[in-house]
Amino acid sequence: MAGLAKRADLAWRKIPAIMPGGAGSGQSLITAAYRPVASLRRAALRRTLGDMSDMTIDLADQAATEALARRVAACARMGDTIALSGEMGVGKSVFARAFLRYLSDDPMLEVPSPTFSLVQIYDTPKGAVAHFDLWRLGGPDDLHELGWDELQGGIMLVEWPDRAGDELPADSLRITLRHGVSDAARVAHIEGWGGRP
Numbered sequence: 001m002a003g004l005a006k007r008a009d010l011a012w013r014k015i016p017a018i019m020p021g022g023a024g025s026g027q028s029l030i031t032a033a034y035r036p037v038a039s040l041r042r043a044a045l046r047r048t049l050g051d052m053s054d055m056t057i058d059l060a061d062q063a064a065t066e067a068l069a070r071r072v073a074a075c076a077r078m079g080d081t082i083a084l085s086g087e088m089g090v091g092k093s094v095f096a097r098a099f100l101r102y103l104s105d106d107p108m109l110e111v112p113s114p115t116f117s118l119v120q121i122y123d124t125p126k127g128a129v130a131h132f133d134l135w136r137l138g139g140p141d142d143l144h145e146l147g148w149d150e151l152q153g154g155i156m157l158v159e160w161p162d163r164a165g166d167e168l169p170a171d172s173l174r175i176t177l178r179h180g181v182s183d184a185a186r187v188a189h190i191e192g193w194g195g196r197p
């Protein structure tokens with residue numbers, strides 16, 4: 001699993017267009033090679049935060065989706081909501097699982113899809129992360145029984161965010177996944193967090 005995660009990050013680094021300061025930017029490879037890998041990865045992830053305003057990314061395979069999730073997780077702060085849209089089976093839960101595993105620092109963390117409970121809460125070193133799947137939500141009014149209001153103090157990952165109607169925080173990061181050119185390919189459209197420092 002750790003090997004898989006490493007490969008995914010490497011694959012992601014090969015996309016210079018979404019990696020300011022990465023390959024192709026003129027940065028010395030020797031300098032980069034001597035920097036501790038973890039801090040290099042986190043620094044690179046943070047540098048891209050300002051780009052997440054209106055961006056479309058091709059994801060060649062599941063590993064690329066997971067790498068994007070880790071990149072977003074590295075930028076996420078308490079009080080953030082990440083809305084995950086897209087049709088059934090497109091990869092919203094795959095994204096959420098990689099996000100939670102990264103924040104928990106546990107590549108084997110069990111992250112079941114909260115299809116019936118509608119929400120599952122995780123304690124991470126960054127704080128509480130609530131993973132919602134609102135497909136079966138009766139209506140936005142039912143959100144309050146799920147602890148929606150209190151959980152906004154932590155990080156919320158929301159599958160089927162349209163079900164929340166106006167209750168979805170206006171400053172959410174909105175990620176929409178759709179199928180790409182091959183079975184394993186996906187395309188992610190990301191909106192929000194544009195002017196964030």
Ligand SMILES: Nc1ncnc2c1ncn2[C@@H]1O[C@H](COP(=O)(O)OP(=O)(O)OP(=O)(O)O)[C@@H](O)[C@H]1O
Nearest residue numbers: 061062065087088089090091092093094184185186
């Ligand atoms: N590039 C990819 N990104 C994400 N998942 C992928 C990719 N390629 C193939 N898959 C597969 O697609 C499926 C995505 O399932 P997942 O449960 O994440 O979908 P979902 O969007 O959460 O669906 P639902 O709306 O039912 O909750 C998994 O079986 C995963 O292995």
Ligand SMILES: [Mg+2]
Nearest residue numbers: 092093113159
């Ligand atoms: Mg799902």
